Amino acid sequence: MSKVVRCSDLGFDCPAVVRAETEEAALRQVTEHARAAHGMETVPPAVVERVRTVMRDEPAR
Ligand SMILES: [Zn+2]
Numbered sequence: 001m002s003k004v005v006r007c008s009d010l011g012f013d014c015p016a017v018v019r020a021e022t023e024e025a026a027l028r029q030v031t032e033h034a035r036a037a038h039g040m041e042t043v044p045p046a047v048v049e050r051v052r053t054v055m056r057d058e059p060a061r
Pocket of ligand 1: 007008012014015016033037038
């Protein structure tokens with residue numbers, strides 16, 4: 001299973017999709033993406049909670 005987070009599900013007008021093996025890795029990638037693409041120096045806890053909410057499991061290919 002992969003963890004999948006769509007940036008658009010977080011309220012951004014953005015086509016980026018993060019895929020990772022674990023929830024921790026997905027959160028880390030979302031944090032890096034938010035900083036690189038959206039200029040967020042830090043990701044507030046409320047956004048981290050939202051990431052967990054929209055995170056989906058995707059079967060491995
Ligand atoms: Zn984005």
